[in-house]
Amino acid sequence: MLSLEKKSITAEQLRAGRALVRWSAKTLADNAGVGVATVRRCEAETGPVSATQANKNAMRAALELAGVVFIEENGGGSGVRLANPLRAND
Template sequence: MITSDQIRAARALLDWSREQLSKKSAIGISALMRLEASEGVPAGNIKTFAAVQKAFEAAGIEFIGTPESGAGVRWRL
């Protein structure tokens, strides 16, 4: 499961606005705002997280670590 910090970091790494992420993931901007505003692993629908993660991964982002230890993002090698 990805964390809100990872979502914000991935968006920053790609220099994507919330609007861009919304279009690429087919998730509403208000839902994205709620995910990013949370601490740790945000509450939400698994399909929402999967869509966001898939959009980032398609753009070359890799999620590393776990929510409990060293969660982060980097460019996929």
């Protein structure tokens, strides 16, 4: 499900989500409509991404459209998983 709410995203989730769908930083940047430098800078951080809300939303939405599900902090830590592993290779 595409998340339209303003939700946080961590650098760890961003890196892991991109790895799950086997996207390069450039592929994520292209799909999100942000610069590749933005993706790389965000992924170099630890914890919550410090990009603009628009850029965070765009990167998260691009990964969600590719099949990444963001798991919010629930006492066990935030994370990511694939909604449908077959979509990762599309």
